[in-house]
Amino acid sequence: xxxxxxxxxxxxxxxxxxxxxxxxxxxxxxxxxxxxxxxxxxxxxxxxxxxxxxxxxxxxxxxxxxxxxxxxxxxxxxxxxxxxxxxxxxxxxxxxxxxxxxxxxxxxxxxxxxxxxxxxxxxxxxxxxxxxxxxxxxxxxxxxxxxxxxxxxxxxxxxxxxxxxxxxxxxxxxxxxxxxxxxxxxxxxxxxxxxxxxxxxxxxxxxxxxxxxxxxxxxxxxxxxxxxxxxxxxxxxxxxxxxxxxxxxxxxxxxxxxxxxxxxxxxxxxxxxxxxxxxxxxxxxxxxxxxxxxxxxxxxxxxxxxxxxxxxxxxxxxxxxxxxxxxxxxxxxxxxxxxxxxxxxxxxxxxxxxxxxxxxxxxxxxxxxxxxxxxxxxxxxxxxxxxxxxx
Amino acid sequence: xxxxxxxxxxxxxxxxxxxxxxxxxxxxxxxxxxxxxxxxxxxxxxxxxxxxxxxxxxxxxxxxxxxxxxxxxxxxxxxxxxxxxxxxxxxxxxxxxxxxxxxxxxxxxxxxxxxxxxxxxxxxxxxxxxxxxxxxxxxxxxxxxxxxxxxxxxxxxxxxxxxxxxxxxxxxxxxxxxxxxxxxxxxxxxxxxxxxxxxxxxxxxxxxxxxxxxxxxxxxxxxxxxxxxxxxxxxxxxxxxxxxxxxxxxxxxxxxxxxxxxxxxxxxxxxxxxxxxxxxxxxxxxxxxxxxxxxxxxxxxxxxxxxxxxxxxxxxxxxxxxxxxxxxxxxxxxxxxxxxxxxxxxxxxxxxxxxxxxxxxxxxxxxxxxxxxxxxxxxxxxxxxxxxxxx
Numbered sequence: 001x002x003x004x005x006x007x008x009x010x011x012x013x014x015x016x017x018x019x020x021x022x023x024x025x026x027x028x029x030x031x032x033x034x035x036x037x038x039x040x041x042x043x044x045x046x047x048x049x050x051x052x053x054x055x056x057x058x059x060x061x062x063x064x065x066x067x068x069x070x071x072x073x074x075x076x077x078x079x080x081x082x083x084x085x086x087x088x089x090x091x092x093x094x095x096x097x098x099x100x101x102x103x104x105x106x107x108x109x110x111x112x113x114x115x116x117x118x119x120x121x122x123x124x125x126x127x128x129x130x131x132x133x134x135x136x137x138x139x140x141x142x143x144x145x146x147x148x149x150x151x152x153x154x155x156x157x158x159x160x161x162x163x164x165x166x167x168x169x170x171x172x173x174x175x176x177x178x179x180x181x182x183x184x185x186x187x188x189x190x191x192x193x194x195x196x197x198x199x200x201x202x203x204x205x206x207x208x209x210x211x212x213x214x215x216x217x218x219x220x221x222x223x224x225x226x227x228x229x230x231x232x233x234x235x236x237x238x239x240x241x242x243x244x245x246x247x248x249x250x251x252x253x254x255x256x257x258x259x260x261x262x263x264x265x266x267x268x269x270x271x272x273x274x275x276x277x278x279x280x281x282x283x284x285x286x287x288x289x290x291x292x293x294x295x296x297x298x299x300x301x302x303x304x305x306x307x308x309x310x311x312x313x314x315x316x317x318x319x320x321x322x323x324x325x326x327x328x329x330x331x332x333x334x335x336x337x338x339x340x341x342x343x344x345x346x347x348x349x350x351x352x353x354x355x356x357x358x359x360x361x362x363x364x365x366x367x368x369x370x371x372x373x374x375x376x377x378x379x380x381x382x383x384x385x386x387x388x389x390x391x
Numbered sequence: 392x393x394x395x396x397x398x399x400x401x402x403x404x405x406x407x408x409x410x411x412x413x414x415x416x417x418x419x420x421x422x423x424x425x426x427x428x429x430x431x432x433x434x435x436x437x438x439x440x441x442x443x444x445x446x447x448x449x450x451x452x453x454x455x456x457x458x459x460x461x462x463x464x465x466x467x468x469x470x471x472x473x474x475x476x477x478x479x480x481x482x483x484x485x486x487x488x489x490x491x492x493x494x495x496x497x498x499x500x501x502x503x504x505x506x507x508x509x510x511x512x513x514x515x516x517x518x519x520x521x522x523x524x525x526x527x528x529x530x531x532x533x534x535x536x537x538x539x540x541x542x543x544x545x546x547x548x549x550x551x552x553x554x555x556x557x558x559x560x561x562x563x564x565x566x567x568x569x570x571x572x573x574x575x576x577x578x579x580x581x582x583x584x585x586x587x588x589x590x591x592x593x594x595x596x597x598x599x600x601x602x603x604x605x606x607x608x609x610x611x612x613x614x615x616x617x618x619x620x621x622x623x624x625x626x627x628x629x630x631x632x633x634x635x636x637x638x639x640x641x642x643x644x645x646x647x648x649x650x651x652x653x654x655x656x657x658x659x660x661x662x663x664x665x666x667x668x669x670x671x672x673x674x675x676x677x678x679x680x681x682x683x684x685x686x687x688x689x690x691x692x693x694x695x696x697x698x699x700x701x702x703x704x705x706x707x708x709x710x711x712x713x714x715x716x717x718x719x720x721x722x723x724x725x726x727x728x729x730x731x732x733x734x735x736x737x738x739x740x741x742x743x744x745x746x747x748x749x750x751x752x753x754x755x756x757x758x759x760x761x762x763x764x765x766x767x768x769x770x771x772x773x774x775x776x777x778x779x780x781x782x
Contacts, residue, residue: 001589001618001642004557007506009648034457042455048446051663055439064433064631066425100491100657107656111527115398116507133655136502166395198392227392240455242662251392257400264403264524265498266491270661271633272442 008136024349030381032368033349035176035324038299039372041292042240043284050279051272058275067268069259071098071247075274078281079247082233086209088218089231094252097259098269102206102234102246104262106130109167109202109230110137112257119163123151125327125356125365127176127204130169141358144168148318150182153189160197167200167230172220173208174323177356177367181321187220195226206234206246209289211322212297227251237324238289239280243273296324296371302378303370310386324371329353330389334364343388348381399527415740421772423759424740426567426715429690430763432683433631434675441670442663449666458659460650462489462638466665469672470638473624477600479609480622485643488650489660493597493625493637495653497521500558500593500621501528503648510554514542516718516747516756518567518595521560532749535559539709541573544580551588558591558621563611564599565714568747568758572712578611586617597625597637600680602713603688618642628715629680630671634664687715687762693769694761701777715762720744721780725755734779739772 020033055063062072070076076093083089099105106129114120116138122130124143134141142163145152150172159165170190172182182190194201203220221231227250234246248258262268280288303326304319317328330336337352353365370378411424446454453463461467467484474480490496497520505511507529513521515534525532533554536543541563550556561581563573573581585592594611612622618641625637639649653659671679694717695710708719721727728743744756761769 001586003591003642003644003648004504004589005648006502006504009503009651012651036457039452039456042451044446044451044455047455051442051445054442055435060433060435061430064435064438064633065430066427066627066632100661103658104656111397112400113395113397129655132651136652136655195392198395200394236457241457242455242659244657244659244661251394253394257394257396260400260403260523261527264520264527265495266635266657267494268633268635270491270635270664272663272667273661276663 008138012132012135020349020351023344027347029344029347029349030373030377030384031349032370032373032381033351034372035369036372037237037241038295041295043280043288046280046284046288047240047276050276054272054275063271063275065271067271067274069262069268070255071096071269072271072274072278075278078278082281082285083249087205087233088222089249091249095249095255097248097255097262098274099232099246099248100244100266100269101236101241102204102232103129103133105204105230105232105246105248106133106169106202108248108258108261109200110134110139111261112254113166113200114139119165121156121159121163121165121168122358123170123175123178124358125177125353125362126169126358127171128355131358139166143358146180148180150180150186151190153186153193156190157193160193160199165199167202168194169202169204170220171204171207173205173217174210174320176207176323177325177351177353178327179318179320179323179325181214181217184217187217188223191220191223191229195224195228199228201229203229203231205232206237207323209238210293210296210324212293212300214321221249230254235277238285238292239277243276245269245273245277299370299373299375299378300326302375303368303382306379306382307386310383312386312390315389324369326368326370327353327365328368329362329365332364336366337363339388343385346384346388348384350385399529403523403526411740411742414735418738420735420738420740421764421768421775422740423761423764423772424742425763426760427763428628428632429686432686434671434679437671437675437679438631438667441667445663445666454662454666456662458662458665460488460653460659461646462487462660463662463665463669466669469669473672473676474640478596478624479613480640482640486640486646488639488646488653489665490623490637490639491635491657491660492627492632493595493623494520494524496595496621496623496637496639497524497560497593499639499649499652500591501525501530502652503645504557504591505530510556512547512550512554512556512559513749514561514566514569515749516568516744516753517560517749518562519746522749530557534749537571539571541571541577542581544577544584547581548584551584551590556590558593559585560593560595561611562595562598564596564608565601565711567598567714568716568742568744569718570709570711570714570716572605572608575608578608579614582611582614582620586619590619592620594620594622596623597628598714600629601684601687601715603684603691605712612640621645626668629676630668634667636660636664636668690761690764690766690769691717693766694759694773697770697773698777701774703777703781706780715760717759717761718744718756719759720753720756723755727757728754730779734776737775737779739775741776
C-alpha cells in the first residue's frame with residue numbers, strides 16, 4: 001500500500017541525534033554526540049529506596065489509577081518549592097503542568113500557538129529538535145544572531161518586526177548547542193522587547209543546575225511582567241531521563257491550552273515517575289547536585305585540556321561554565337558533516353553542528369558532549385579526533 | 392497579554408470526561424461517567440513485588456537512562472507473545488512502537504495522515520476523545536451508521552466514496568461507548584473494502600480481554616493483507632492506567648512515521664513503566680485476568696439487574712458481553728445533556744451520550760460505566776437515576 005503521509009510529516013526525517021544513537025549502539029564507539037547524563041550520576045540507590053516503599057506509602061489509587069492531566073498536586077507542591085529555591089520563580093499550582101520531558105513543552109507550545117507558515121525565532125544555532133518539531137507544525141524557524149552575552153538585541157527586534165513571530169525559543173543558560181549563557185542585562189532586554197511586541201517566549205532550562213563556576217543568572221521567566229514567558233524545567237538531566245518528567249510554568253490561560261493538548265495525547269504523566277520525582281525533590285536533590293556537579297566539572301576540564309593538547313589551533317571554542325557541551329568551529333572551510341562517517345570509522349563520534357542551524361549553515365561547527373564518556377574515553381576520543389583534524 | 396491561540400486549539404474545549412472527573416472529585420458522587428478500571432482490580436501486590444527488584448535486576452542504564460524511541464526490546468518481545476496469544480496478531484519488532492497509552496496512537500495517526508480539512512470516518516457514536524483529537528488537527532469526523540453486527544457496510548462504502556477519508560477509526564470489540572462487538576463477517580468486509588479503496592484503519596482495542604461471555608472475535612488487524620490497518624492495544628485497563636503503556640502495530644513504514652512523531656514529543660516511554668509491563672506480561676497477566684473478569688462481570692450483572700428494576704421501560708439498551716459500559720437511549724424526546732447537572736445534584740453521574748456523536752446528535756442517549764463503582768453504589772445510583780427518570 002502507498003502511504004499518503006501528511007504534509008506535517010512527509011518531509012521530516014528522524015532526529016539526527018536519535019539516528020546517531022542507533023548507529024553508535026552497534027559498535028564500540030566513544031561518543032561525544034549525544035546529550036545523555038553520565039550513568040554514574042544517575043541516582044540508582046536513592047530511586048531504588050523510593051521504589052521499595054512507594055506503593056505502601058501512597059496506596060493503590062495514587063500509584064496505579066488514572067491521574068489528573070495537570071499532574072499530581074503533591075508533585076506540583078514540591079516543584080513549586082524547587083522553582084522558588086533554585087530558579088527564583090514564584091508559581092502557584094494553576095501556573096504549572098507536569099510534562100513527559102521538556103520536549104513535550106516545545107510540542108505543546110507549537111500546538112497552542114502555531115498555524116501553518118508561522119515563524120518561530122530561534123537562536124542561531126539552536127537545539128536541533130526544536131527545528132524538527134517546528135517543521136511538523138509546518139512552521140518556519142528563523143535564526144537570531146547571538147554573541148557571548150546572549151541574543152543580538154537589534155537583530156531580535158528587527159526580526160520581530162519583519163516576521164511577526166508567534167514565539168521566541170531560547171535556552172538562555174548553558175545553551176544547547178553552544179554552552180553559552182545570556183547576561184542579566186540581555187535577559188532583561190529580551191523580556192522587555194518581546195513583551196512590548198506581544199511575542200511569546202519559550203524558555204527551555206534543562207541544564208542550569210549543572211553549573212561549575214560563575215554566578216547564577218535568574219531565568220527570563222523571573223522578569224516576566226506581561227505573562228508572555230512559558231518556562232520549562234526538566235528533571236531528565238538532574239534526576240534521570242527515563243522518568244520523563246518536566247514542568248511548564250505559564251499564565252493559567254496558557255496552562256489551560258497545554259492541558260487540552262495533553263488530554264489529546266498521553267492524558268496524564270505516569271504516577272510512579274511523578275511520585276519518584278516528588279520524593280527526590282523533597283529529600284535528595286540538594287545533596288545529589290553536590291555529588292554530580294564535580295563529576296561533570298572534571299569531565300569538562302578533561303575535555304578542554306585534551307582539546308588544547310590534541311586539536312589544531314584553528315579550532316575555536318569557548319569553555320562552558322556548565323551544562324554538557326563544548327561547541328566550536330574550525331577557521332576556514334571544513335565540512336564536518338562530510339567527515340562524520342570517516343571519524344565514526346575511527347571509533348569516535350561528534351555531532352556535526354549544521355544540524356543546529358535553521359538554514360543548514362555551520363558546516364565547520366561541531367558539538368562535543370562531555371557528560372557521558374569517562375575521563376579515559378575523553379582523552380582517547382579527543383586524541384583520535386585531534387590527530388584526524390591535524391592531518 | 393492577549394494570547395493568540397492557534398486555529399488547532401482555539402475552538403477546542405476540554406474533554407467532557409476530564410471536566411466531569413474534576414467536577415466529581417469535589418463531592419460524594421456515585422459516578423457512572425468515567426471509564427476507569429475498578430481500583431480493587433489494580434494489581435497492587437504484583438506491581439509492588441516487581442518494583443522491589445527492578446533496579447537490582449535490570450541495572451541503572453536499563454532503568455534510568457534515555458531509552459530507544461520505539462521502546463525497550465525486552466518489552467516488545469513480551470508484547471509480541473501477548474499479541475500472538477491473546478489477539479491472533481503476528482508482529483515483529485519492526486512492526487511495533489510503545490506508546491504512552493492508547494490515546495497517543497490516535498494522536499500519531501492524525502499527525503501522520505491528516506491535513507487540514509481531511510475526513511476521518513468514525514462509528515456514530517464513537518469514543519469522544521477521538522473527536523477532540525481530530526479537531527486539534529483541523530480534520531473532520533464523519534459518522535458511519537452501525538447496528539448490532541457492526542458497521543453498516545453500504546454506508547461505509549458510500550462515505551468512503553463521498554469523503555475520501557484518510558482513515559477509519561473503530562473500536563470493534565466492546566466499543567466505547569456502545570459496548571457492541573462487530574461480527575467476524577463484518578470485520579472481514581471492513582478490512583476488504585478499506586483495502587480496496589486504499590483507506591487506512593485505526594483499530595483501537597483497549598477492552599477485548601475483559602470478556603464475560605461469547606466467543607473471542609479476532610481483530611481487524613488479523614485480516615490485514617494490504618498493510619492498511621494500524622492496531623493499538625492498551626495495558627491501561629488490564630494492568631494499570633498510571634503506567635501509560637500501550638503499543639501500536641503497523642507496517643514498518645507507518646511505525647517509522649510514529650517514531651518521528653514520538654521523537655518530537657516525549658522522546659521515549661518511561662523505563663520503569665516499560666519494565667513493569669514486561670514483567671507483568673511474562674508472569675502475571677494470565678492469572679490476573681482470571682481474577683478481574685468475574686469482578687467486572689458481577690458489576691455488569693448488577694447494573695443490568697438494577698436498570699431492569701428501576702429504570703422506565705422506555706430506556707432501550709443492549710447487555711454488553713464485555714468491556715466497561717452500558718449504552719442506551721430513551722424512546723421519545725429527552726435531553727440528557729440538560730438533565731445532567733440536576734442528576735449530579737442528586738449525587739449520581741452518567742455520561743451524556745451526545746458527546747460521542749460527531750454531529751452532536753444523540754441527546755436522548757447515555758453511557759453508564761459499571762467498572763468503577765461498587766455493587767452497593769451501582770444499586771443506589773441506578774435507583775436514584777431510575778426514580779429521577781420515572782418522574
